[in-house]
Amino acid sequence: MKWQTLDTKKGTRCRVLEGGSGAPVVFFHSAGGLLADNPFLDRLAQHYHVFAPEWPGYGESTGEELLEDMLDFALHGWDLVDALALRRPHLIGHSMGGMIAAEMACLAPRDLDRLALVAAAGVWLPDHPIPDIFAMLPQEIAEVLFVDPARGGALLTGGADLADIEALKDFYIVTQRRLAMAGKILFPIPNRRLSKRLYRLTAETLVLWGAADRLIAPAYAAAWKALIPAARVQTIEGAGHMLPYEQPDAFVDALVRFLG
Amino acid sequence: MKFTWFNLMPWPYLPDDFRETHRSVWVDIPNTLYDPRKGHHVYHTYLDQLEYAETLGFDGIGCNEHHQNGYGLMPSPNLIAATLARRTSRAAICVIGNSIAGYNPPIRVAEEFAMLDVMSGGRLVAGFPVGTSMDTNFCYGQIPALTRDKYREAHEMIMKAWASDEPFAFDGKYNQLRWVNCWPKPIQKPHPPIYIPGGGSIETWDFCLDHDYNYSYLSFYGYLRGKSLLDGYWERVAKRGKDDSPYRAAFAQIICVADTDAEAEQLYAEHCLYFFNRCLHVFPPFADPPGYRTMATVKYGALSQLTRARQKILENLTWKQLVDERFVIAGSPETVRQQLEECIKGLRIGHLFCLLHNGNMPDWKTRHSSKLFAEKVMPHLRNLWPDYKHDERWWVHPMDDRIRPEEQRPGAPKERAEWPR
Numbered sequence: 273m274k275w276q277t278l279d280t281k282k283g284t285r286c287r288v289l290e291g292g293s294g295a296p297v298v299f300f301h302s303a304g305g306l307l308a309d310n311p312f313l314d315r316l317a318q319h320y321h322v323f324a325p326e327w328p329g330y331g332e333s334t335g336e337e338l339l340e341d342m343l344d345f346a347l348h349g350w351d352l353v354d355a356l357a358l359r360r361p362h363l364i365g366h367s368m369g370g371m372i373a374a375e376m377a378c379l380a381p382r383d384l385d386r387l388a389l390v391a392a393a394g395v396w397l398p399d400h401p402i403p404d405i406f407a408m409l410p411q412e413i414a415e416v417l418f419v420d421p422a423r424g425g426a427l428l429t430g431g432a433d434l435a436d437i438e439a440l441k442d443f444y445i446v447t448q449r450r451l452a453m454a455g456k457i458l459f460p461i462p463n464r465r466l467s468k469r470l471y472r473l474t475a476e477t478l479v480l481w482g483a484a485d486r487l488i489a490p491a492y493a494a495a496w497k498a499l500i501p502a503a504r505v506q507t508i509e510g511a512g513h514m515l516p517y518e519q520p521d522a523f524v525d526a527l528v529r530f531l532g
Numbered sequence: 533m534k535f536t537w538f539n540l541m542p543w544p545y546l547p548d549d550f551r552e553t554h555r556s557v558w559v560d561i562p563n564t565l566y567d568p569r570k571g572h573h574v575y576h577t578y579l580d581q582l583e584y585a586e587t588l589g590f591d592g593i594g595c596n597e598h599h600q601n602g603y604g605l606m607p608s609p610n611l612i613a614a615t616l617a618r619r620t621s622r623a624a625i626c627v628i629g630n631s632i633a634g635y636n637p638p639i640r641v642a643e644e645f646a647m648l649d650v651m652s653g654g655r656l657v658a659g660f661p662v663g664t665s666m667d668t669n670f671c672y673g674q675i676p677a678l679t680r681d682k683y684r685e686a687h688e689m690i691m692k693a694w695a696s697d698e699p700f701a702f703d704g705k706y707n708q709l710r711w712v713n714c715w716p717k718p719i720q721k722p723h724p725p726i727y728i729p730g731g732g733s734i735e736t737w738d739f740c741l742d743h744d745y746n747y748s749y750l751s752f753y754g755y756l757r758g759k760s761l762l763d764g765y766w767e768r769v770a771k772r773g774k775d776d777s778p779y780r781a782a783f784a785q786i787i788c789v790a791d792t793d794a795e796a797e798q799l800y801a802e803h804c805l806y807f808f809n810r811c812l813h814v815f816p817p818f819a820d821p822p823g824y825r826t827m828a829t830v831k832y833g834a835l836s837q838l839t840r841a842r843q844k845i846l847e848n849l850t851w852k853q854l855v856d857e858r859f860v861i862a863g864s865p866e867t868v869r870q871q872l873e874e875c876i877k878g879l880r881i882g883h884l885f886c887l888l889h890n891g892n893m894p895d896w897k898t899r900h901s902s903k904l905f906a907e908k909v910m911p912h913l914r915n916l917w918p919d920y921k922h923d924e925r926w927w928v929h930p931m932d933d934r935i936r937p938e939e940q941r942p943g944a945p946k947e948r949a950e951w952p953r
Contacts, residue, residue, distance in 0.1 A: 340678065407559075407670065407817045448830050452677040452823030459821075460673045 280351040284335030289324040292317030296361035300369030303454035305330040308430035312520035329453030336453050342464040346375035364388040378469040387475045396463035400489045416487045419512040470499040477503040478530040482511030536592030537585030538885045541578050543602040544892035546810040556815035558601040558666040573952045580945035583619050588906035592624035599671035603811040610644045617652040621936035624928040629659020633679050634672040637707045638686035642693040646718045653934025654719035661729040665824040677823030682706045694723045725926050733829045737768045746926045748782040754858035755875035762879040778917050779882035779926040786887040788862035789904040796862040801851040806891030865908035895948040
């Protein structure tokens with residue numbers, strides 16, 4: 273896969289990882305951004321024409337000051353689809369990306385083909401409060417994101433040695449920038465009343481969840497199914513919140529079965 | 533020089549093993565540690581101290597706003613200021629201040645500050661902090677990356693409300709009011725003196741200079757560490773072509789006065805250590821959520837935050853370290869006078885917020901220290917800025933024929949011995 277950079281009409285400049293051929297699929301990343309290695313995207317690109325944009329505030333994408341609330345975020349998603357000149361793509365969203373993709377599908381239900389929500393944020397169940405990722409030490413974040421926190425921590429930092437003060441500083445600055453952006457739709461509670469609008473989501477939807485998700489509990493999968501008219505649920509064993517990175521094969525298999 | 537007696541109002545009953553058994557004094561501290569019956573005595577003790585400070589001749593008495601914490605018991609500083617407005621008549625009432633990004637709608641601050649200015653006869657100093665991230669983001673739910681923008685808008689609404697003689701519509705990004713019409717309006721014109729508590733960001737310096745507001749650096753780490761920051765501020769003042777009146781700046785300093793240096797340690801060490809070890813014990817992520825500081829500030833100060841230097845400083849603190857590094861200015865009146873002169877001249881400040889109550893210090897010690905300060909230190913520091921003797925731009929302008937309700941009551945508030953058990 274290779275990177276390209278494009279400008280949206282609103283004025284953001286976004287980097288997009290692109291590869292493969294076939295039906296267009298857009299993947300929206302989580303609040304943590306695309307990691308250094310994203311093997312699940314390579315595997316997905318063996319079946320589809322895959323586009324994975326970096327959100328403003330992440331990596332080399334800029335213009336984060338132009339996006340302030342949920343509507344801005346969702347319209348930015350459609351602006352990207354327009355800038356890529358895609359027609360009725362499948363949308364896949366992971367965590368925060370799922371929240372955005374679901375909102376996009378409510379706004380313009382006829383403009384997408386199928387939708388996959390992967391451990392999606394955006395709904396709040398009082399009986400299953402989501403841990404506050406904005407009030408965590410780095411090691412605590414790895415513990416809620418991954419089944420295997422030690423391996424997950426290494427994935428998050430891209431293998432950088434955080435004992436090295438310069439590497440630590442860089443990691444800190446990058447993380448601050450990303451989560452400052454994510455906070456606009458996730459802080460203090462990741463619920464921007466999407467549930468009021470989900471009746472509009474008519475696309476065939478797959479709700480995918482890691483069975484051992486410690487951030488957004490698997491109980492949320494059932495909540496999404498109940499809120500979306502045409503949704504089915506699939507749970508994947510041996511995965512936590514970072515399911516695409518933890519079980520890339522099972523993840524891609526499930527998507528291929530669903531998207532065809 | 534102007535001296536303001538400031539009480540942070542800490543909860544004095546945090547257990548000895550608080551640091552080891554709790555991760556934070558703020559945000560998620562168990563509220564079972566608070567005892568409202570003891571709280572009754574604590575509030576009255578602290579309020580009496582503020583009134584007592586006026587009788588000692590302090591120019592101002594001060595309070596501030598914090599939420600869900602054992603560090604400072606004033607979720608609503610305006611309630612504190614309201615009682616002081618009725619019980620004092622001379623000192624400035626310094627509310628430093630209301631964290632305006634958290635008020636919905638912010639016209640509430642314009643109204644309450646106007647009430648306080650009217651009730652006190654024009655003695656209000658109005659502070660507009662962004663608020664700590666613990667308060668503004670974690671306790672009051674404001675989105676970190678938008679907090680400063682919301683602050684900017686709230687400031688605009690408040691100042692416009694005070695300035696306007698006609699109702700107007702305010703179409704803000706965060707607040708829409710079709711009818712803004714501040715009733716009552718403040719006595720002080722065009723508005724009460726405005727103080728902006730800040731850390732080290734250039735944006736805050738420029739904000740103060742754009743509007744000619746006082747810049748208040750509220751640190752607990754003393755004037756030696758505060759120097760580089762204030763130097764930066766004064767460089768900015770010069771660069772902007774503003775005059776260098778020391779009254780443009782204020783600084784907070786912990787101060788303990790006794791008859792001798794040795795007695796200062798004996799009387800105050802445990803209470804200052806209580807403050808540093810327990811009242812400042814904040815879980816680091818609560819103090820630094822992504823987006824709260826601008827990216828420019830994050831890049832500038834990344835390493836100090838990262839190594840959690842501040843938390844490290846607090847581990848294994850000794851009295852000697854507190855005094856040697858001037859986190860605390862403590863000792864005989866002569867020792868305190870010398871060090872404060874160095875502090876005031878070194879930082880070039882016209883306003884000193886005197887933190888004379890610290891941690892779990894009992895009333896009698898607080899009064900002892902305050903009285904010695906007022907009688908044996910303050911008079912010698914009064915005239916450190918003779919060239920600016922008549923510069924009243926950053927101080928209150930009370931009305932002459934104001935009512936003095938406290939004079940109708942006999943006697944000053946009585947001193948208390950120890951905290952009730």
